[in-house]
Each structure stands twice: as C-alpha cells, then as structure tokens.
Amino acid sequence: MEHAVSQKAGVFGYAAPASESAPSIHARPYLGAIDGPALTGAQRETLTQLAARLRLPPRMLLYEEQSPARWLFMISQGAVKAFQDLPSGKRRIAAFLFPGDIFGLAEHGRYLNSTQTITPVTLYRIPLDTLTDVFTHDAALQLAFLGKVTHELREAQRRAIAVSRRDAAGRLAMFLVMLRDHLRRVEVDPDEIPLVMSRSDIADFLALTLEAVSRASTELERRRLIHFEGRHLVRVLDRRRLEKLAASL
C-alpha cells in the first residue's frame, strides 16, 4: 500500500492577502447553556493579528506525525486530511477537514497525525505559544475553541461508531451522510455531495479496502440510493432510505 506525498513538509505556501476574510470557526452548541459561541468582531481581530494566512497547493504535506507542534491551523477554503500511517503499511484517516475546521492539536508538544491538503487550501496558521496567552486573557475566545473541540470529539465518537459497523454499504452510507451534514454549512443542495477525496482515502477513513468501498458504491447505486456523477460528485437519489441505512446500525 503506497501513500506517496508530492511535497514535503516544512515549506509553506506563499502568504495570501489577509483582507479576504477574517478567521472564523464553526461549532455546534456543546454545553447545555452555551449555544455555538460565534466569534465577536474583536475576537476575529485578535486572531487575525496572530494568524498568518496561507495558500497551499493540493497534496501538500503540512506536517508529519510526531513532529514538534508549532502551529494551530484553521481552514478557510479547501479540504485537508489528517491521518496516521500504521506499521502494517495501512493508513488510517482520522478526519477530513473543511472550511471552519481547526486542526493541529498536539500531545506532549508533538502532532499526533500527519496532515495533507487534498485540494488547494487557504488557511490561517496560528503560533501555539501565543495562543495559550490569548486563551488566558480572552476566556470568551477560548470558549469558542472549547466548543469546537468538543464538537470534534463528538464527531470522532460518531466515526468510531460508523467504523464499527460490519457491512460496507452501511459504513459508506454513514460516511456520506456525515460528510453531507458536515458540509451543509458550505453546500447548498443537500442532495449533492462533493467527494473531494479519493476512493482509497474513503477506504482509509472507513477502515475498508478500496475494493470494498468500490463494491459498496456499486451496491448503493444498484439500490438506487445514490448516483455517481463522475467520481467526485454523489447525487442522493433517495435521501430517506440513505439516511435510514446510515442509521440502521
């Protein structure tokens, strides 16, 4: 199993003009009393001053697992994958990341996953050392981050449940529904799901072989739940049954 990387880490793309849009994070409500704390203008200002805005090409490795963690990243545009390469040669994708998502949380000062751009990406890069101070001085801003992290925790738990399914078709259905819901804040038509990642990325995410993903795709098409318009766009034909299958574990 090969996982070639077209560009090495360490060198980042050129800086993008900071004017286009200020940093923003998306999160669902997470505690009973806290409803998705959106960033205030002042908070965005704070972050904008800290963050460098970068534009990166596709397939660029941002950082590697176990390397020293220096920055936190927030995606503005594009898609990123976070993954681990396992001793067996297999790869497990921990998450696909889209606009509004944060990544780069570390442990013992080192990143836990490798990350690589899938599409061209625009993102904000925030030095970790300054972030601690900011959080200490701006509790509300930190709260927004806390909400985001808890949201990601829930998604990780949901994914663990999805992966635990035995049937490939059900896993794929769950993936599609999760992806659609995750993208809903960006996409307009909920029955069109853009699949920016490859089949083998999906396989690595769902802990299936890419052959199994391919067969599951065929099966979902045969059952008239979805239709592939090209390899990177799924049209949902029967939303009700797709969701039913996704929830049927």
Place this chain on the structure above:
Amino acid sequence: MEHAVSQKAGVFGYAAPASESAPSIHARPYLGAIDGPALTGAQRETLTQLAARLRLPPRMLLYEEQSPARWLFMISQGAVKAFQDLPSGKRRIAAFLFPGDIFGLAEHGRYLNSTQTITPVTLYRIPLDTLTDVFTHDAALQLAFLGKVTHELREAQRRAIAVSRRDAAGRLAMFLVMLRDHLRRVEVDPDEIPLVMSRSDIADFLALTLEAVSRASTELERRRLIHFEGRHLVRVLDRRRLEKLAASL
C-alpha cells in the same frame, strides 16, 4: 441482546461529605506550550463550591441519551460507562470513565450517550448553566477543561483506530494496553490490569461479539501474553509482546 438496568435515572444517590477530596481532573499536555494545566488551590475551591459530591451504587443509570443535559460530572472514585443503544439492539460503549475523567458533554442541550455506573462511584456533579459563567471568568480553569477535552478527543481517535482492526486478538490487546495506560495514574503495578467491566461491555466497546472477546482472551492466554486471575484481573505476562501486538496494526 438485553441490556437491563437495575435502577432508573433521575434519582441520585445520597450526598457524600465534601471533605474527602476536592475535585481534580487529569489531562495530558495538549498544546505545544501548555503542559497539563493542573488545578490551582483556588480553582479547586471554585469547583468545590459549585459541585455536589455524590455516592452512587453500581449499575445505576445516571442519565439517558437525548435527555436534557443539566450537569457535568467528574469522577472521584469508581468506574462509569458511556454508551449508546443502537436501533439494531446492539450497544456501543463510547468510553469507560475512571477517576479524574469528566463526562456529560452535550449537544443542543441534550446528552449524547447514556451513562451508567459499573462499580460504586463517587463523583462531583456540576450544574452546566453556572459552568459557562465560571469559564468566562476563570480562563485558567477553562484551560484545564480544554486540556481534558482535547485529551478525550485523542482517546476517541485512538479507539477508532483500535476498533478498525480486523483481528479480535489485536483489538483486545489494544484495549488492554489503553486501559492500563489510562489507569496508570491510579494503579501501581502496570502488569496488573483490573477489568471492572464485563466481557460483554468489552465486546460492546470493541465492536465485537462477546464470543469473539472470549476467544480472543483465550488466544492471548494461549500465547502467554496475559493470564486471567479470575475474570476481573488480567496479569500481563509478556509486556513487550503484548504492546507489540497492540501496536501491530
């Protein structure tokens, strides 16, 4: 598949004397610059005033999935399981929780998992509505929570990787190692792993049948990696090979 519950939610055990020990949370370092922000004396004081200390019997249901989230919990002693019952009748255990662990994070004001005590448990119960204010006024305290939540996020990701394994023995080995590491802050001998939960709990956690867990246990014993001293205590016979197997995915 039956999952009977001996006691219903809503009624909590009697309050325990608050003097025994103040609330504490355990977390690993999570950001490059932040090393496991332990609670200061003042912060413990703050929490102690907010929290009710409760003692609960074993097998008590604390709250059910989708019920309105009113409290956050911190375990002082004992073990709790967080789970979801799926439409198919299967059960997925999202996490086993031990002293120092926090649980009760919610979404849209509702709990995402059901939780039930496994052993007798002593815990702190903190009203969620007051917590938001506390976090806003005490950024350092919030930072400790943020660290804890990110730590749980990492554990969820690790579990997702463990569950994605195909081989039952490997999954069980991974579970044992994770459990041992999680308990290391409490337990002294790293080669004695107390298994407070039942085989079927382990099965629900690993997304295996309990038969498969049983067979995997037998296999690990046959291979002289572990030895069961009774059903609730595992002695690690060959730490090196056990860890190798756990990491061999």
Place this chain on the structure above:
DNA sequence: CGCTACTTTGATATTTTTCAATCTTGGTGG
C-alpha cells in the same frame, strides 16, 4: 493521443458472526 494513476470487477481465503449448548461463578436460602 497516449500515458499513468485511479477505479472497477472477479475468484478465493480468512475471520468474525450466528446460533446453540455447556460450563463457571457468585449469590441465596434452606
């Protein structure tokens, strides 16, 4: 227009799930 990477399809092998029955263990009560 042709190459290369990605995807699909096919046949076999491996492993878990299922379904069933038996065995243990801890607790209860006579």
Place this chain on the structure above:
DNA sequence: CCACCAAGATTGAAAAATATCAAAGTAGCG
C-alpha cells in the same frame, strides 16, 4: 455449610462478509 440458581463466560460448528490477490477498465492530464 452446602446445594441450587441464574447471570455471565466459554466452546463448537456453520454461515456470511470482507480481505486478498489478480486483471482489466476509465479518466484525467500533459
């Protein structure tokens, strides 16, 4: 103190589904 009971755990045999190995088909890109 011992026998009995029930829940939990183990073992066995067959069925189901994905992994594997192999080969052919597409599609995008230069």
